[in-house]
Amino acid sequence: MIEKSTPVSDILAGPTASVRAARGSELRAKNWRAEALLRMFENVLEVGEDPVALVIYASLGKAARNWDQAKAIVRALLELEEEQTLVLQTGAAIGVMQTGRNAPMVISAVNNTVGVWATPERFYARLASGDTIWGGLTAAAWQYIGRQGVLCGTYELLRTIGMRHCGGANHEAMAHRWMLTAGLGGMGSSQPISAAMLGLSSLTVEVDPAKLHKLHAAGGIDRMTDDLDEALATVMSAAQDGRTVAVGLKGNAADVFPEIRRRGIVPTIVTDQTAAHDARYGYLPSGIALEDWAAYREAHPQELEDRAKASMAVQVEAMLAFQEAGAIVFENGNNLRVQALEYLGHDQAERVYRIPGFMPEYLRPLFSRGIGPFRWIALSGDERDLEQVDQLAATLFSKRPEVAEWIELARRHIPTQGLPARSCWLGH
Numbered sequence: 020m021i022e023k024s025t026p027v028s029d030i031l032a033g034p035t036a037s038v039r040a041a042r043g044s045e046l047r048a049k050n051w052r053a054e055a056l057l058r059m060f061e062n063v064l065e066v067g068e069d070p071v072a073l074v075i076y077a078s079l080g081k082a083a084r085n086w087d088q089a090k091a092i093v094r095a096l097l098e099l100e101e102e103q104t105l106v107l108q109t110g111a112a113i114g115v116m117q118t119g120r121n122a123p124m125v126i127s128a129v130n131n132t133v134g135v136w137a138t139p140e141r142f143y144a145r146l147a148s149g150d151t152i153w154g155g156l157t158a159a160a161w162q163y164i165g166r167q168g169v170l171c172g173t174y175e176l177l178r179t180i181g182m183r184h185c186g187g188a189n190h191e192a193m194a195h196r197w198m199l200t201a202g203l204g205g206m207g208s209s210q211p212i213s214a215a216m217l218g219l220s221s222l223t224v225e226v227d228p229a230k231l232h233k234l235h236a237a238g239g240i241d242r243m244t245d246d247l248d249e250a251l252a253t254v255m256s257a258a259q260d261g262r263t264v265a266v267g268l269k270g271n272a273a274d275v276f277p278e279i280r281r282r283g284i285v286p287t288i289v290t291d292q293t294a295a296h297d298a299r300y301g302y303l304p305s306g307i308a309l310e311d312w313a314a315y316r317e318a319h320p321q322e323l324e325d326r327a328k329a330s331m332a333v334q335v336e337a338m339l340a341f342q343e344a345g346a347i348v349f350e351n352g353n354n355l356r357v358q359a360l361e362y363l364g365h366d367q368a369e370r371v372y373r374i375p376g377f378m379p380e381y382l383r384p385l386f387s388r389g390i391g392p393f394r395w396i397a398l399s400g401d402e403r404d405l406e407q408v409d410q411l412a413a414t415l416f417s418k419r420p421e422v423a424e425w426i427e428l429a430r431r432h433i434p435t436q437g438l439p440a441r442s443c444w445l446g447h
Contacts, residue, residue, distance in 0.1 A: 028061060028093045034071050034086050038064035040438050042400025050101050052124050057096040058398050058438065059161040066165035066437040067158075068205050075163050076205030078300040079146075080155030084110035099124060110152045110159055129154035143299065143320070153297075164394060165436030166209040166239075171425060172382075172392055173213035175444050176351075178421075179381045180288060181217060184347050190218030194261040196287035197221060197254050199279065199341075200351075201272035201334075203230040203240075207292035211265035212239045216428045220264050222254045222286070224272045226303045231267045237434040245269040247278065255284075273305040273330035276337035280344070289341045289348045290377075291334065295355040298327040302358075305330040328362040335359040338374055349377050389447035390419070397439040405439035412443060419446040 027047065029038045040061035041047065041054075048054040063082050067075035073082050073089060083089040091112040095105045104118040107127035130151050132141065145151040157163040177198075181188030185196060197220040200210050207223075208230070214221040223240070225231050231243050241264050244250050250268040257264035268275065272291060279286075294301025303312055304326035316323050335355060342348040350356050356371050363371065385391065395412075397404035409430070413423035425443060 028057065028097075030061065030064070030089050030093045033090070036071050038070050040065050040400070042438070044399065048097050049099065052101060053096050053099040055398055056125055056161065057093065059396070060092065060096070062396070062437045063158060063161050063163045066163065066205075075155065075158035077153075077155055077158075078204075078294045078297055079153045080158035080163075081110060081152040082158055082161060084152050085149060088112060096125075109150075110154065127159065129159045139299075139324075162394070163205070164396060164438075164440040164442065166205060166212070167429075167433055167436060167440050168394060168442050169206045170209040170213055170429070170433060171442045171444050173209045174216055174425065174428075175385065175390075176377055176381055177213055177217055177219060177288075179385070180347060181219075183381075185287070188217055190263070193218040194263065195258050197258045198288040198290070199224075199276070199286040200289070201225065201276075201291045202293035202353075203227075203234050203267060204292075204294060208234050208239055210290075210292055211267070212432060215263050215265050216432055218263050219288075220254050220257045220262070220266075222250055222266045222268060224268050224270050224275045226269070226271050226309055228269050231269060235267065239434065240265040240267040242266045243269070247275060251279070251282075251284065271303060271305050271330070273333045276334050277340075280337050280340045285341060285344045285346050287347060289338055289346045290351045291338070291355055292351045292353060293355070295331055295353045295358055298324040298331070298358055298361075302327045302331060305333065325362070328358050331355055332359040332362040335363075335371060335374070339370070342374065349375050349380055351377050385444070390444055392442055393445050394440060394442040400438055402435075402439050405441060409441060412441075412445065416445055422446070 029035060038061055040058045046054055048057055060082065063075050064070040064073070067082065073086065074080065075082055083092055088111045092107070095112050095115060099105055099115065101120050102117060104116045104122050105125045106113045106116060107125060109129050130153060142151065152159065154160065157168060178188040181193055185192045198214050199222050201224040203223055203225040211221045211223050234240050235243050242253055244266065245268070247268065247270065250266050253264060254266050272293060299316060299320060303309060304323065307315055307326070338348050356374060360368055360371055395408050409426045413426050416422040422443060422445060429441060
């Protein structure tokens with residue numbers, strides 16, 4: 020019988036950057052189903068980008084509506100019986116219902132604004148008044164596991180590109196090639212790591228030096244610089260010599276991409292994983308300093324959005340120029356093309372959509388074969404438990420040897436974040 024400990028969580032202390040998911044076999048909640056959900060809630064904050072603001076990734080993706088609601092969620096989970104269900108509405112605890120042991124312990128609906136009501140202006144107004152959040156795909160669902168969650172997907176994407184365009188997806192085929200991209204946020208930081216696993220060098224542009232330093236400290240990039248000449252010399256020299264290097268460049272993609280193209284340089288692969296889906300909070304316009312961004316947004320929100328979309332259009336034009344020069348160019352699921360068209364005009368859609376989306380172009384064929392993302396998490400916090408599940412997956416999917424290959428690469432290359440976790444594209 021496991022003895023219950025005092026039911027506490029760092030979250031109950033209020034706004035803090037030091038949330039850490041519980042480890043071990045000690046039970047704080049009344050049952051292990053509720054304890055598991057509580058640890059997942061804690062874990063997304065442990066690995067999140069701005070836990071003080073409850074932001075997990077992508078500028079606005081939140082785990083709960085506010086700190087009062089975060090505390091209410093924790094208190095409810097600590098007291099929840101297996102026959103009960105906690106109901107959440109857009110990151111707020113609404114109530115607890117008597118249901119049954121076969122019912123979900125938590126049901127959650129996030130930002131269910133539909134039809135003509137679903138406009139950016141209404142969302143931002145409701146966000147400012149505290150009536151809604153943007154929960155992303157895994158932030159408000161408490162399933163985020165840091166960059167690990169998308170690393171395998173990015174690896175599969177680049178691997179597919181290598182097989183289709185580069186004669187293979189290994190160090191021999193990729194060693195003399197390099198990728199230009201942007202964005203080192205919670206998910207974008209997967210890009211240089213996944214590329215390095217395949218022997219592909221990378222140059223990633225990022226406006227926030229804190230994100231560059233964070234990934235460099237974790238071993239995800241090899242070199243940091245704010246000098247474009249140095250960055251290009253490093254990555255191009257490595258590609259020429261058949262070495263693999265990951266370079267992080269402090270700069271704005273709207274400035275750097277066209278400048279690289281102006282110099283006549285053509286990377287092998289060009290993409291982007293900035294938070295371009297959100298023109299107000301996610302993409303810093305060219306000409307505005309990072310430290311002035313928040314104040315500018317507060318004073319001139321619409322002008323800021325317009326300038327962000329204009330900058331995205333400049334970046335997209337540069338990507339089209341790279342494509343015309345022979346680079347493999349694609350959008351990585353962040354709505355960059357759609358936002359750029361708001362500035363360029365929708366009569367330019369045919370031209371802009373010459374840049375394909377990553378899903379239909381490269382990943383949908385894998386989905387059609389039953390290959391897609393799964394994840395597992397060792398709630399115990401014990402790396403040995405993760406190793407057991409890793410080994411099981413590698414054994415069960417022997418007809419797809421890529422699974423075992425990926426798990427071995429992940430063990431060697433991926434820095435630990437939060438509770439031990441793995442994402443892996445399994446196949447049926």
